[in-house]
Amino acid sequence: MAGRPVSNNSIRPTLESVARMAEVSRQTVSNALNAPHLVRQDTLERVRSVIAQVGYRPHRGARALRTRRSQLLAVPVFPPVDPIGGVVLDTFLHALTTEAQRLDNRVLLFAAGDDGDEIRQYDELREDHNVDAFVLTGTHVGDARTAWLSERGAAFVTFGRPWGTVAHHGWVDVDGAAGTYEATSALIDRGHRRIAFLGWPAGSGVGDDRREGYLRACREASVATDGVQSAVLNELAAGRAAASELLDLAEPPTAFVCVADTLAIGLWTELTSRHLRPGQDVAVVGFDDTPTAAVIGLSSVAQPLQEAAAACLALLQQVLSQREPSPLPPDPVLLRPRLVLRDST
Amino acid sequence: MAGRPVSNNSIRPTLESVARMAEVSRQTVSNALNAPHLVRQDTLERVRSVIAQVGYRPHRGARALRTRRSQLLAVPVFPPVDPIGGVVLDTFLHALTTEAQRLDNRVLLFAAGDDGDEIRQYDELREDHNVDAFVLTGTHVGDARTAWLSERGAAFVTFGRPWGTVAHHGWVDVDGAAGTYEATSALIDRGHRRIAFLGWPAGSGVGDDRREGYLRACREASVATDGVQSAVLNELAAGRAAASELLDLAEPPTAFVCVADTLAIGLWTELTSRHLRPGQDVAVVGFDDTPTAAVIGLSSVAQPLQEAAAACLALLQQVLSQREPSPLPPDPVLLRPRLVLRDST
DNA sequence: CCTAACGATTTGATCGTTCAAATCTACGCT
DNA sequence: AGCGTAGATTTGAACGATCAAATCGTTAGG
Known part of the structure; x- marks a missing residue:
């Protein structure tokens, strides 16, 4: 069984002390650690065994001072x-x-x-x-x-x-665009032809990108997007209000793609208060796959963080x-x- | 007089370089920084002015190596x-x-x-x-x-x-006990006599502590607590299920004190699905004052983080x-x- | 046999700071 | 004058590692 690090003196081993014990020089120990190819096989093994025995670990502060890393x-x-x-x-x-x-x-x-x-x-x-x-x-x-x-x-x-x-x-x-494209396509595949987008105001980079994916998917499937796009701040209440407006349309959306879970959950609260069941009455997809989404059963686009x-x-x-x-x-x-x-x- | 204008561009000033410029020794510069009372007034000022002039800042790595801090x-x-x-x-x-x-x-x-x-x-x-x-x-x-x-x-x-x-x-x-005590007392002051506690299983320290505050407040006001205490894991769904059970009692609680916002929000979802309005039909207080609580208007106990x-x-x-x-x-x-x-x- | 070349190892200097001890200066006291 | 003392400042030696260059021992080539 390989020996466990022996606490010899309560004093931390250094390159110097390891070197003495292995009967080599400081630098050889250093090389054994950082450039093993420079060290002869038998020396390498001897040094390594001492390192293991005393449980030597390089002092990162000292190293940093010298290497500037x-x-x-x-x-x-x-x-x-x-x-x-x-x-x-x-x-x-x-x-x-x-x-x-x-x-x-x-x-x-x-x-x-x-x-x-x-x-x-x-x-x-x-x-x-x-x-x-x-x-x-x-x-x-x-x-x-x-x-x-x-x-x-x-x-x-x-x-x-x-x-x-x-x-x-x-x-x-x-x-992001690929994510919303896939989400939107999935909704289209399920037969939805009236799909809304709950998004952020233009100019935010991330938001524009995600909207783009939605638009592309709709365009390719010849699904109309006029009048069913919102642009609101990333807040629950804002999402809920925007959702409410869209649901009040003469021809309300049957599905929602949301730029973020926050807005999706805002929409969610509006749906339940209207006794509309998400998934059955209205389809919803969020973005970010937050734990909250997982808990309530909200489909979402997950970032590979x-x-x-x-x-x-x-x-x-x-x-x-x-x-x-x-x-x-x-x-x-x-x-x-x-x-x-x-x-x- | 000061030496010639040394164009120490691009190279970081050190104690040594500052010392030369101020015509003192390394250690005096160090003292000016770490133990000014050891340095004579005029020297101190000279050193300080050089430090300011060249923008010297001690190298923390080097310092750490020596001081072990x-x-x-x-x-x-x-x-x-x-x-x-x-x-x-x-x-x-x-x-x-x-x-x-x-x-x-x-x-x-x-x-x-x-x-x-x-x-x-x-x-x-x-x-x-x-x-x-x-x-x-x-x-x-x-x-x-x-x-x-x-x-x-x-x-x-x-x-x-x-x-x-x-x-x-x-x-x-x-x-935590003080928090739930205050929350419970506030509910009692508002006339509630049937107050439930949505808590965690016993043995969790934090959970027991918070439950204790609720119990004390009820005891002092002679409010019964039998049959209106739950102990469930800290999950939305668990909170919702526990709440549902309590609401189905013959004499359901008119107010809930919750060990955490997570459970409070679980309760919340159950309330809205039963068309009970939080605050009007049933009072709720959570714990942690999470942003979610703020958004939905849930009273909560805030930790001074x-x-x-x-x-x-x-x-x-x-x-x-x-x-x-x-x-x-x-x-x-x-x-x-x-x-x-x-x-x- | 000499030397060049190479591999393995060692030596001395250095990174920038602080610690510990030595030195220097000025001053008061006998 | 001589001496002790306190304050101000300097000097040398760490801290623990790496870099750059020097050294040593072997082997190959001419």
Whole structure:
């Protein structure tokens, strides 16, 4: 049975102490760890056995000081706003943390208000904390943050496309249009010909993208879309009000595609108050596959957040592996979301 | 006179470079920063002006290597489970991050499954990452984590009482009983004499505590509690089912106190499906004041999460300021929650 | 036989800071 | 003058790792 790490002196083993014990030099131990191919086989085994025996683990602070690499990833947290959809970012954060751990990295959190504040944080995190890279979320039109980071040659990826500009950096995103296209198509396949879209006001990137998928599916199937599109803020009450209006039409929709679960659930409350049963009387599909959707049986388009997080880290590894800030960014990753069908469809 | 205008572009200023420029030694600059009282007034000013001029900021990695203090706080993240109540921990995490930043610290995230896994993470975070302290959430009966940390003299606080044992460590918690007591009393004041409690199964610490407040308020007002108490898992569906049962009683409750918003909302769905209007036909009070509660107009008991986070950091500062692990922990902090009355009461 | 080349290993310097101890200066006191 | 002392400042040595260059031992080539 392999020996468990022996706590010899309560004093933490260092490269030096391991070296003495294995009767080699510091650097050989270091090589055994970081560049094993430079070490002769028998020496390697001897060193490794001592390392295992004393339970040596390199001190990351010391390493960071020398290499200027901290193995730290900075990620922002936001004040909770959206009661339903907020969980998306939380899930992403959790996935990112897990993935980072797998790659022997860690996530350093920071809180920021506006973009300017966030940029100030970047500066501090880079300069003082030696953070290797950043993951940005919530990219928007005219994003000042990416420009700032690019100028300084900082490594970063965004979860979200660089809306409206050419990408000078790596990014990962979910193909929202593909998601709503699939959702809408599924409704059409089930015979619906009057399909409404509960969306956000134009100009939001994400919202426009998701609406596009709905429109394309309808166009291809020659389903009319006039008068059955709403554009409201991402709030339960707003969703409910918009839904109410659509249901009052002379020819009300038989199905709804929603830009987000938050709006879908707003619609849901309106339906139940009208004694309309979701799924039987009116079909509904949301977006984001929040836990709430799962609980109430709402069909929804699920973002592959785990994969998105993994992709972000893969891109970062790619960027970080290059010595100097590369002029051309890595290929962006666009992930396909998955339609989760439940009782509401 | 000052030396020639050194164009130290692009290269980060260090103690050494600042020292040269101010014509003093490294250590004097260090003292100017960390122990100004050791430096003569005029020297201090000279040094400070150079620091400001070149924008010097100490390198935290180097400092950490020497002082064995990283200014880092490790906090766990959990996979999102509770769609409604999960936001509580998120809010707490955000508050913690903000507070930590104010105190020139940062939050390092880690993901863990079970307690054993979490303990393995502690080890790594302490030994390899030099993390100064931990904040634990979700304390439970027979918690293995606190014992492990205490044994090793690690600095930590828990957000949540050490249920069932004597505290060997600092903790911050919210007085759940006080919250449900206040909620129940408010219902009694409004004339309710048949008040149900939607709670969790016994043995959960938090759940028992909150139930206790309800029981005390009823006892003091001679309101009966037999047959109107449920104990179910923290899920919407479970809450709804339990509520349904209670509403079917010969003499159904006119008011509900719920151990969590999740159950309250489960009850809510049952009410609306029975055409009972919350607030008018049946009074409801939840717990946690989640955004969902705010949206639908559900009265709820709000935890002061911002203050809780601040209190956690205050306790940690206290613990960390002592040279050696103190035998007696700092005074625990028990915060009073706040009853937020809305339409449902 | 000499030397070049290569693989394996060691040595010295360095990252930027703080700790611990040494030095220097000025001043008051006998 | 000599001495002790406190305050201000400097010096050398860590902290624990990696980088860059030097060294050593072997082997192959001419």
